[in-house]
Structures are given as structure tokens and as C-alpha cells.
Amino acid sequence: MNERNPGAVVSQILGAVVLAFLVLPILAVVPASFNASSFIKIPPQGYSTRWYAQFLTDSEWIRSVVTSVEVALTATSLSVVLGTLAALGLARATPLVRGAVTGLMLAPLIVPVIMTSIALYYSMRFVGLQGSVFGLALGHSLLCLPFVVLNVGVSLARFDQTLLRAAAGLGAGPLYAFRTVTLPAIKPGLFAGAAFAFITSFDEVVLSMFLVGPAAKTLPIKLFEQIRIEFTPVAAVASTAILVVTVILFAIVQINRVKGQE
Structure with missing residues (x-):
């Protein structure tokens, strides 16, 4: 029986401690959402689902959820189309051009969101889209785009380009070759990019x-307004809803990634 490396054991313990430090405060909103009292107390002295009933019967909360889904779906669609086209172009570019354009594409991840938000605010006001669902989706797509470019780019890096040449030799046109050869090969990266784009848009607060x-009032913004006025367990219910959507999509991405490696 092999003895385990003490250094590896210590690193695993430290990693578990750090992970618990980061995750447990987030997971605390779940029991907080079942508080029977009118204020948040952890752990709850009593459990009740009345705040879930209030959340589901409040038209403003439901409208904010619908708006968040609309904005996230629109932003995801825009970023998937534009990000896939950008990744395809970068795969064919020279190393110098690829490096420069990739840096530009990843700028939304590097530039502080507050600066991007101010720039988009004045731009959207100028074209009359500030305060609209589509304008909000356009702004979110700017933050979602890097995730699509990165994930599709990883799939394209593993793609065998000789397959396209073989398809062309058999008489397939560019569009048909993309649909039958390239698209199935990059589908895992495309799906992962779309999932991360949806999560990014659905959770976004600062730019929103x-x-x-x-x-166009999204769920995170409605939650922020609610906390400023009255910090009741219904805010924990909204936080739990955001957490559940994020965890489900992340789990789907991981499952899809594992299946793609089999």
C-alpha cells in the first residue's frame, strides 16, 4: 500500500478549507430563504415556505425573472453568433494578428466593468436604447463574448483541418462543410460558451x-433594490433562484465536457 505524500495531503486540506470559505457563505442563502420569521436569521429558528409563495405571487419579482431570461437569451444568441465567427476568423489568422485581436476580444474581462458600463450608458443614450431590453442585452453580450471566443477557440485548436480539405475535395461548399464537419466538432465549446454567456448575463449587476x-429591470437589480429598502427572506429566495440557475448550467457544462472526452 503506497503512502500518501504529506505535502499533497496538506495542499488538499488547504484547498478544501479555501473552497469552504468561498462557497459556504454563498450557500447560506438557501436555509435563509426558509426563515419563518420576517427577518433573515442563520440558522433559522423556524422553517417556512411562505417567502417562496410571496416571491412566486409577486408580479414584480416574476417580471424581473422573465426580463432576466429574455436579456440572457438575447445576449447569449448574439455572443454565440459573433463569438463563433470571431473564433473561426482567429483560427485562420496569422499569430501576430491572432494575438492582437484575441487581446481586444478579451478586453471586457480585463477592463473594469464600471468603465465599460459608463461608456455603454452614454452610447445607449445616444442611440435611444438605454432602458430597453435589447439595449441591455447588447451591453451584456459585450461581457459574454469573450467566453464564447475562448471556448470555441479551444475546440477549434483540437480540430483537424484536413477534414475540411477532404470535404472540399468531395465537392462540399463552405457552408455545407461548416454545418456537417466544423459545427459538430466545435459543438462542446459552443455549448460551454453559450452556458457561460447565459450565466454571465443572468447574474450581471454593475452594467445592468x-x-x-x-x-428592463432584471432579477439582480430587483434584488439590489429590495435589499436597500427591506432585507426580508424574500431576498434570500431571489438569491437562491440565481444560485440554482448558475449551478444547474455549470453542472450541465461539466457533464457535457465529460461526455465529450469519452
């Missing part, structure tokens, strides 16, 4: 604060 309006 600059672009929201009466007709």
Missing part, C-alpha cells in the same frame, strides 16, 4: 445598473 429602465 447603468442600462436598466422601467421596462
Whole structure:
């Protein structure tokens, strides 16, 4: 029986401690959402689902959820189309051009979101899209785009380009070759990019604060407003809803990645 490396054991313990430090405060919103009292107490002295009932019967909360889904789906669609086209172009570019354009594509991950938000606020006001669902989706797609470019780019890096030449030799046109050869090969990266784009849009707060309006108030913004007015367990219910959506999509991505490696 092989003895385990003490250094590896210590690193695993430290990793578990750090992970618990990061995750446990987030998971605390789940029991908090079942508080029977009118204020948040952890652990709850009593358990009740009345705050879930209030959340599901409140038209403003439901409207914010619907708006978040609409914005996230629109932003995801835009970023998937544009990000896939960008990744395909980068795969054919020279190393110098690829490095420069990739840096530009990843800028939304590097530049502080507050700076991007201010720039988008004035831009959206200029074109009359500030406060609209589509304007908010456009802003979110800027933050979602890097995730699609990165994930599709990884899939393209593993793609055998001779398959395209073989398809062309058999008479397949560019569009048909993309649909039958390239698209199935990059599908895992495409799916992962879309999932991360949806999560990014659905959870976004800072940029949304600059672009929201009466007709475009997302769930995180509604949650922020609720906390400023009254910090009741219904806010924990909204936080739990965001957490559940994020965890489900992340789990689907991981399952899809494992199946793709089999």
C-alpha cells in the first residue's frame, strides 16, 4: 500500500478549507430563504415556505425573472453568433494578428466593468436604447463574448483541418462543410460558451445598473433594490433562484465536457 505524500495531503486540506470559505457563505442563502420569521436569521429558528409563495405571487419579482431570461437569451444568441465567427476568423489568422485581436476580444474581462458600463450608458443614450431590453442585452453580450471566443477557440485548436480539405475535395461548399464537419466538432465549446454567456448575463449587476429602465429591470437589480429598502427572506429566495440557475448550467457544462472526452 503506497503512502500518501504529506505535502499533497496538506495542499488538499488547504484547498478544501479555501473552497469552504468561498462557497459556504454563498450557500447560506438557501436555509435563509426558509426563515419563518420576517427577518433573515442563520440558522433559522423556524422553517417556512411562505417567502417562496410571496416571491412566486409577486408580479414584480416574476417580471424581473422573465426580463432576466429574455436579456440572457438575447445576449447569449448574439455572443454565440459573433463569438463563433470571431473564433473561426482567429483560427485562420496569422499569430501576430491572432494575438492582437484575441487581446481586444478579451478586453471586457480585463477592463473594469464600471468603465465599460459608463461608456455603454452614454452610447445607449445616444442611440435611444438605454432602458430597453435589447439595449441591455447588447451591453451584456459585450461581457459574454469573450467566453464564447475562448471556448470555441479551444475546440477549434483540437480540430483537424484536413477534414475540411477532404470535404472540399468531395465537392462540399463552405457552408455545407461548416454545418456537417466544423459545427459538430466545435459543438462542446459552443455549448460551454453559450452556458457561460447565459450565466454571465443572468447574474450581471454593475452594467445592468447603468442600462436598466422601467421596462428592463432584471432579477439582480430587483434584488439590489429590495435589499436597500427591506432585507426580508424574500431576498434570500431571489438569491437562491440565481444560485440554482448558475449551478444547474455549470453542472450541465461539466457533464457535457465529460461526455465529450469519452
